[in-house]
Amino acid sequence: MSDFTNTATKRGFALPKIKGNAIVMGLYLLFLLLPIYWLLNMSLKNNSEILNSFTLWPQDLTFDNYITILTDPSWYMGYVNSMIYVVMNMVISLVVALPAAYAFSRYTFLGDKHLFFWLLTNRMAPPAVFALPFFQLYSSVGLFDTHIAVALAHALFNVPLAVWILEGFMRGVPKEIDETAYIDGYSFPRFFLRIFTPLVASGIGVTAFFLFMFSWVELLLSRTLTSVNAKPIAATMTRTVGAAGIDWGVLAAAGVLTIIPGALVIYFVRNYIAKGFALGRV
Amino acid sequence: MNKTVNQKAWFLILPVLLLVAFSAVIPLMTVVNYSVQDTFGQNKFFWAGLNWFKEMMASERMWDALGRQIAFSTIILAIEIPLGIFVALNMPKKGFWASTCLILMSLPLLIPWNVVGTIWQIFGRVDIGLLGYTLAAMGIDYNYTQDFYAAWATVIVMDVWHWTSLVALLAYAGLQSIPDAYYQAAKIDQASRWKVFRFIELPKIMGVLMIAILLRFMDSFMIYTEPFVVTGGGPGNSTTFLSIDLVKMALGQFDLGPAAAFSIMYYLVILLISYVFYTVMTNLDKRDGH
Numbered sequence: 001m002s003d004f005t006n007t008a009t010k011r012g013f014a015l016p017k018i019k020g021n022a023i024v025m026g027l028y029l030l031f032l033l034l035p036i037y038w039l040l041n042m043s044l045k046n047n048s049e050i051l052n053s054f055t056l057w058p059q060d061l062t063f064d065n066y067i068t069i070l071t072d073p074s075w076y077m078g079y080v081n082s083m084i085y086v087v088m089n090m091v092i093s094l095v096v097a098l099p100a101a102y103a104f105s106r107y108t109f110l111g112d113k114h115l116f117f118w119l120l121t122n123r124m125a126p127p128a129v130f131a132l133p134f135f136q137l138y139s140s141v142g143l144f145d146t147h148i149a150v151a152l153a154h155a156l157f158n159v160p161l162a163v164w165i166l167e168g169f170m171r172g173v174p175k176e177i178d179e180t181a182y183i184d185g186y187s188f189p190r191f192f193l194r195i196f197t198p199l200v201a202s203g204i205g206v207t208a209f210f211l212f213m214f215s216w217v218e219l220l221l222s223r224t225l226t227s228v229n230a231k232p233i234a235a236t237m238t239r240t241v242g243a244a245g246i247d248w249g250v251l252a253a254a255g256v257l258t259i260i261p262g263a264l265v266i267y268f269v270r271n272y273i274a275k276g277f278a279l280g281r282v
Numbered sequence: 283m284n285k286t287v288n289q290k291a292w293f294l295i296l297p298v299l300l301l302v303a304f305s306a307v308i309p310l311m312t313v314v315n316y317s318v319q320d321t322f323g324q325n326k327f328f329w330a331g332l333n334w335f336k337e338m339m340a341s342e343r344m345w346d347a348l349g350r351q352i353a354f355s356t357i358i359l360a361i362e363i364p365l366g367i368f369v370a371l372n373m374p375k376k377g378f379w380a381s382t383c384l385i386l387m388s389l390p391l392l393i394p395w396n397v398v399g400t401i402w403q404i405f406g407r408v409d410i411g412l413l414g415y416t417l418a419a420m421g422i423d424y425n426y427t428q429d430f431y432a433a434w435a436t437v438i439v440m441d442v443w444h445w446t447s448l449v450a451l452l453a454y455a456g457l458q459s460i461p462d463a464y465y466q467a468a469k470i471d472q473a474s475r476w477k478v479f480r481f482i483e484l485p486k487i488m489g490v491l492m493i494a495i496l497l498r499f500m501d502s503f504m505i506y507t508e509p510f511v512v513t514g515g516g517p518g519n520s521t522t523f524l525s526i527d528l529v530k531m532a533l534g535q536f537d538l539g540p541a542a543a544f545s546i547m548y549y550l551v552i553l554l555i556s557y558v559f560y561t562v563m564t565n566l567d568k569r570d571g572h
Contacts, residue, residue: 020372021372021373021374024368024369024372025369025372025373025374025383028369028372028387029383029386029387031443032386032387032389032390032443032447033386033389034405034412035401035402035405035412035413035443036389036390036393036401038401038404038405038411038412039400039401039404039405042404042410050410051409051410054410054415056412092301095297096297096298096301097298099294099295099297100294100295100297100298102294103291103292103294103295104295105285106285106286106288106291107285107286107287107288107291108285108286108287108288109287109288109289109290109291109292110289110292112291115295115299117557117560119298119302120556120560121553121556122302122306123500124500124504124549124552124553124556125306125310125549125552126503126504126506126524126525126528126545126548126549126552127504127506127525128504128506128524128525128526128528128529128532128545128548129313129528129545129548129549130306130309130310131529131532131533132313132532132533132538132541133308133309133310133312133313134305134309136312137308137309137312152301152304152305153305155301155302155305156302156305156306159298159301159302160302163298213391213392216392216394217392217393217394217395218394218395219394219395219396219507220506220507220525220529224533233394234394234395234396234397237396237397237400238396248404248410251400251404252404255393255397255400255401258393258394258397259389259392259393259397261392262389262391262392262393263385263389263392265392266385266388266389266392267385270381270384270385271381
């Protein structure tokens with residue numbers, strides 16, 4: 001309990017005006033960070049310390065678990081594979097979603113509302129429903145165990161999301177800008193690339209963040225569609241269960257390493273994150 | 283904004299349409315195909331009509347999984363939505379602490395789902411986990427692999443840990459957009475804190491809150507990885523939610539027909555409920571004059 005009150009009073013001291021709020025936030029952040037701290041703590045211990053003694057911080061600090069991962073290709077290639085398909089997915093999704101979002105935000109056309117909802121339904125499709133058909137589809141076209149297969153599979157839920165978020169941001173751009181550009185003699189592609197895209201740059205950044213997020217955290221599809229060459233880190237982690245039991249230290253270290261890319265990305269979009277989560281609709 | 287009618291806009295949609303058709307329509311048709319056929323193996327299929335659907339409708343296993351799924355989604359929505367709003371109301375409005383809170387709160391959202399499972403699997407263990415160890419030291423009998431209540435509590439706390447920040451961030455974005463004038467008016471009227479919340483803040487964040495409910499409902503209804511890693515659906519079947527059951531059936535036992543029929547019904551249920559949310563959401567959008 002002393003931990004709780006300590007954090008709260010410390011924060012309260014730094015912000016004397018809003019003490020009650022600071023206590024609530026302190027407790028909530030403590031709740032969020034404790035499990036993560038515990039993972040970090042374990043990743044810096046050796047297995048005998050993890051299993052034989054219960055310590056709140058590493059008594060015998062070791063980086064062996066991280067060295068194991070960073071020197072073994074079968075481990076670190078998992079990160080590389082995940083990165084490759086995540087980036088592919090981001091590029092594919094953005095390229096197809098940008099014009100579509102523009103169309104939805106600017107024009108009315110036959111079936112637009114139904115089409116928009118139909119796109120959203122794909123975001124609602126449970127990956128479990130698609131796991132088996134995807135496996136068969138990509139096997140039959142010879143894409144099984146490639147990065148592009150996972151990138152395309154993730155496009156199922158990421159493309160609708162990208163359209164949804166971008167549409168929200170694009171609605172905020174006044175239509176007069178389009179009209180002025182056309183009067184000035186811009187062709188559509190030139191207007192779109194030179195004028196419009198820079199205007200929604202923050203929206204594109206936020207969208208990229210979400211595409212990254214949902215592709216990075218997904219396991220079911222990426223595991224089903226890969227075996228060796230494109231195996232994601234999330235699936236590699238199941239390897240730690242060996243004949244001698246679970247290698248807790250390495251498992252924890254691998255977990256910590258999966259958190260780092262996300263943390264870095266958050267840092268870059270921190271000012272837009274709230275608006276982004278509202279899908280550009282605030 | 284008033285939009286112009288332009289049928290050529292279809293050309294701009296075309297790439298999305300082709301991509302989604304490839305990655306959604308073709309697989310979905312495969313599922314439909316399996317759901318109306320039976321096989322004796324060797325890739326020979328014959329027409330089975332609606333038999334699989336009838337079988338699944340009568341299957342206690344599916345109804346049980348559906349019941350657990352609805353219970354789970356209801357519980358986490360009932361906790362996460364109020365808690366998220368409460369946290370958002372207490373967040374610093376601007377400056378260093380605001381961005382710090384935003385970054386730290388987003389952290390759980392960016393962790394791969396199986397790692398979330400792993401974190402809680404470790405955290406809850408009686409021998410090596412802080413939570414499990416503390417509870418055991420306090421004399422509480424806690425074992426999420428054996429005990430029904432402990433397993434449910436773990437899965438729910440894990441989901442609250444994982445996703446409350448999403449609701450909080452959305453509500454926070456909504457609160458940020460309320461002009462100061464509203465609060466000043468309330469102050470002049472000497473409105474109580476509760477009334478400020480009830481009549482100013484809540485109506486203003488209703489739109490984003492609907493998005494939060496929609497997203498949380500959809501994602502909790504399809505939850506697979508986290509409970510699978512932590513409890514594996516057990517003890518017994520007590521945390522076997524729809525997706526876990528479906529994957530067991532389709533990829534584990536390879537019962538394609540029943541699994542496909544199950545898939546379609548599962549999808550339709552999500553679609554139906556999401557459609558209701560979506561309609562409410564767009565109506566709210568219209569009312570706010572977007």
